[in-house]
Amino acid sequence: MTAVSQTRGAARIHAAFAEAQAQGRAAFIPFMTAGYPSAAEFPAVADALLSRADLLEVGIPYSDPLGDGPTIQRASEKALDGGTSTRRTLQLVADLRVRHDKPIVIMTYVNPIYAVGPREFMRLAQAAGVDGLILPDLPPDQDIEIAALAEEYGLAVTFLIAPTSTPARVRLVAEACTGFLYAVSVTGVTGTREGAALNEVPAMLALARQFAHVPIAVGFGVKDAATASQVAQQADGVVVGSAFINAVRDGQDVGALAAEIAEGCRKL
Amino acid sequence: MTLKLSDLTLLLPDYPQPDPRGRFGRFGGRYVPETLIPALDELEEAYRNAKKDPSFLNELDRLLREFVGRPSPLYLAQRLTDYAGGAKIYLKREDFNYTGAHKINNCLAQGLLAVRMGKKRVVAETGAGQHGVASATAAALLGLDCVVYMGAEDIRRQELNVFRMKLLGAEVREVTSGTKTLKDATNEAIRDWVTNVRDTFYILGSVVGPHPYPAMVRDFQSIIGEETKVQLEALEGRQAPDAIVACVGGGSNAIGIFAPYAYLPAHQRPRLIGTEAAGEGVHTGKHAASVAGGRVGVLHGSLMYLLNDDEGQIVPPHSISAGLDYPGIGPEHCFYSETGLAEYVPVTDAQALEALSLLTRLEGILPALESAHAIYHAVELARELGPDGIIVVNLSGRGDKDVSEVMRLLDLEKLNTEKHDAHVAVAEKVEVIA
Numbered sequence: 054m055t056a057v058s059q060t061r062g063a064a065r066i067h068a069a070f071a072e073a074q075a076q077g078r079a080a081f082i083p084f085m086t087a088g089y090p091s092a093a094e095f096p097a098v099a100d101a102l103l104s105r106a107d108l109l110e111v112g113i114p115y116s117d118p119l120g121d122g123p124t125i126q127r128a129s130e131k132a133l134d135g136g137t138s139t140r141r142t143l144q145l146v147a148d149l150r151v152r153h154d155k156p157i158v159i160m161t162y163v164n165p166i167y168a169v170g171p172r173e174f175m176r177l178a179q180a181a182g183v184d185g186l187i188l189p190d191l192p193p194d195q196d197i198e199i200a201a202l203a204e205e206y207g208l209a210v211t212f213l214i215a216p217t218s219t220p221a222r223v224r225l226v227a228e229a230c231t232g233f234l235y236a237v238s239v240t241g242v243t244g245t246r247e248g249a250a251l252n253e254v255p256a257m258l259a260l261a262r263q264f265a266h267v268p269i270a271v272g273f274g275v276k277d278a279a280t281a282s283q284v285a286q287q288a289d290g291v292v293v294g295s296a297f298i299n300a301v302r303d304g305q306d307v308g309a310l311a312a313e314i315a316e317g318c319r320k321l
Numbered sequence: 322m323t324l325k326l327s328d329l330t331l332l333l334p335d336y337p338q339p340d341p342r343g344r345f346g347r348f349g350g351r352y353v354p355e356t357l358i359p360a361l362d363e364l365e366e367a368y369r370n371a372k373k374d375p376s377f378l379n380e381l382d383r384l385l386r387e388f389v390g391r392p393s394p395l396y397l398a399q400r401l402t403d404y405a406g407g408a409k410i411y412l413k414r415e416d417f418n419y420t421g422a423h424k425i426n427n428c429l430a431q432g433l434l435a436v437r438m439g440k441k442r443v444v445a446e447t448g449a450g451q452h453g454v455a456s457a458t459a460a461a462l463l464g465l466d467c468v469v470y471m472g473a474e475d476i477r478r479q480e481l482n483v484f485r486m487k488l489l490g491a492e493v494r495e496v497t498s499g500t501k502t503l504k505d506a507t508n509e510a511i512r513d514w515v516t517n518v519r520d521t522f523y524i525l526g527s528v529v530g531p532h533p534y535p536a537m538v539r540d541f542q543s544i545i546g547e548e549t550k551v552q553l554e555a556l557e558g559r560q561a562p563d564a565i566v567a568c569v570g571g572g573s574n575a576i577g578i579f580a581p582y583a584y585l586p587a588h589q590r591p592r593l594i595g596t597e598a599a600g601e602g603v604h605t606g607k608h609a610a611s612v613a614g615g616r617v618g619v620l621h622g623s624l625m626y627l628l629n630d631d632e633g634q635i636v637p638p639h640s641i642s643a644g645l646d647y648p649g650i651g652p653e654h655c656f657y658s659e660t661g662l663a664e665y666v667p668v669t670d671a672q673a674l675e676a677l678s679l680l681t682r683l684e685g686i687l688p689a690l691e692s693a694h695a696i697y698h699a700v701e702l703a704r705e706l707g708p709d710g711i712i713v714v715n716l717s718g719r720g721d722k723d724v725s726e727v728m729r730l731l732d733l734e735k736l737n738t739e740k741h742d743a744h745v746a747v748a749e750k751v752e753v754i755a
Contacts (some may be wrong), residue, residue, distance in 0.1 A: 116499065116634040117620060119508045120354045120515070126498055138632040163352055164619045168633030190352045190619070194342075215356035217518060222358060240356050241516035 088137020122244030343532020408710030422718030450482025527571025542577025
């Protein structure tokens with residue numbers, strides 16, 4: 054892994070991965086939908102996650118999140134009902150920036166970017182202190198303008214690979230990433246699964262390592278310390294989303310769950 | 322050169338759009354999770370080969386003739402023409418197709434492609450139920466497992482079609498997320514496909530979605546326009562009418578009749594007019610008119626005109642017709658609109674209901690609520706074009722499926738003086754010329 058891209062956001066993200074690596078851990082990357090369970094309660098949830106996270110992934114709630122399972126979709130609906138949308142999400146991130154220095158990346162479908170206007174979106178994201186973007190419905194060869202604009206505004210970009218990705222696709226996606234590479238552990242949408250099969254991860258990572266010049270994180274279906282540990286032995290980072298949404302929904306102690314999973318990210 | 326229908330073997334023409342990246346101008350593309358990209362590449366390759374393979378084309382041609390009942394008639398609606406008092410109005414009778422609408426053309430073709438690709442399971446989305454019924458029918462015929470996603474609201478509106486799908490052996494999965502209509506059913510079908518992509522074929526019902534779907538569905542539906550050329554030549558001595566009118570939700574029936582004409586030189590090209598569902602009026606916000614009332618955005622894998630707010634959230638569409646109740650419009654239509662190859666006009670719920678009553682009373686043809694939108698505009702246009710003109714309306718489907726919904730709406734209207742008066746006015750107009 055050699056650092057190629059050096060936007061401000063990329064440098065901060067790479068540093069966070071390097072710091073975790075130095076401590077013998079995979080980077081722990083919790084996800085939370087902005088404005089969930091409400092705009093008022095979100096900051097406390099984010100604080101709890103950030104106390105253990107190496108990076109925080111914040112999702113812009115979206116009406117039609119077709120890459121997500123029911124857990125994140127319902128969280129999005131609730132956040133939207135509470136008035137959290139694109140600009141409000143960026144404001145929530147700006148508020149977090151006052152208290153936290155860890156990298157924060159935004160997960161968004163492309164439509165909100167188009168609606169706000171790509172340049173205006175990047176300007177707002179930069180002003181809010183966002184470090185990078187994760188774009189689940191934007192294969193890198195679809196729209197090179199978005200990535201170029203992100204770079205112009207100092208934001209790193211993360212694209213996704215999946216177990217179905219051919220070597221040529223893995224190469225194309227890996228080379229386009231400037232933040233980290235997001236490897237989707239299963240064919241499917243986000244969500245915790247009973248007996249999540251992570252058996253396709255090693256081959257996918259072996260392929261990705263040939264091309265990636267950025268750290269590689271694995272997500273989808275990682276729900277607890279045990280699955281996190283399994284992933285952490287192979288990847289540079291572990292993304293956990295739906296498990297935290299469920300915890301918030303059920304009124305569980307999010308900080309305690311974060312601590313548990315963060316501990317699971319230790320490389321053995 | 323005069324072509325006869327008996328000579329017309331299945332044509333899947335090569336159109337100049339989309340470009341190799343699946344773009345119609347700036348519209349279209351593949352905005353989907355990376356998981357699906359290899360499946361779309363595989364589909365594109367399989368389709369490209371099938372399109373050139375005589376065994377595939379012959380089998381599809383045979384099914385379209387013997388199973389669907391093609392060619393569908395091109396019918397001069399004389400009493401409607403007299404009523405309108407202008408151009409001749411012809412109806413391309415896709416309502417004659419087995420299962421009741423143009424949807425079956427595409428479903429059989431995609432079903433054959435699924436078999437060819439070795440897939441055993443198909444998924445589909447449906448709004449009005451016509452695409453669901455057609456998918457279930459194709460699956461039954463071809464021995465494929467079939468799951469159809471349908472919004473809870475549409476299940477209520479189209480009870481009969483739900484039962485038909487179940488009779489055909491399909492599993493109908495109720496979608497309760499979002500607006501509980503077609504867009505959400507489409508989200509769920511795509512999620513299913515993302516999850517089961519290795520052994521599942523997604524039969525997409527309109528000219529929307531990621532490349533190659535808009536191009537492939539267009540090609541499969543272009544038989545409507547190809548037949549029209551031959552039939553009009555026989556009836557009127559010319560292949561192109563002055564205007565073609567078709568309703569547009571996603572836009573597959575419209576593309577099917579437009580595309581064989583759209584890329585002709587300008588002097589040979591008829592006016593191509595798509596009628597969008599204006600619901601209660603574009604100004605009210607309760608409509609499904611993506612060209613008139615939308616802006617460019619991305620949904621279901623494609624860049625297109627879309628009903629979405631200024632932060633990119635999809636605005637729920639509204640139409641009396643479940644089949645037009647979709648917040649976007651196919652990328653090729655967006656390209657036609659932007660380049661002036663076609664025009665798109667809004668038609669309201671009330672106008673569509675009026676046209677449905679009119680056609681039924683005058684011609685004994687009960688059109689689908691979708692098609693009624695096109696009929697309404699054709700009557701207006703006939704007056705504008707005058708008696709020398711010829712209009713072809715794509716009658717995309719029959720109205721059997723809508724009977725209970727229309728009954729409910731007309732009953733409601735009795736409680737609504739204003740709407741009731743409007744309806745009486747139509748009935749009286751019909752009486753006068755009857």
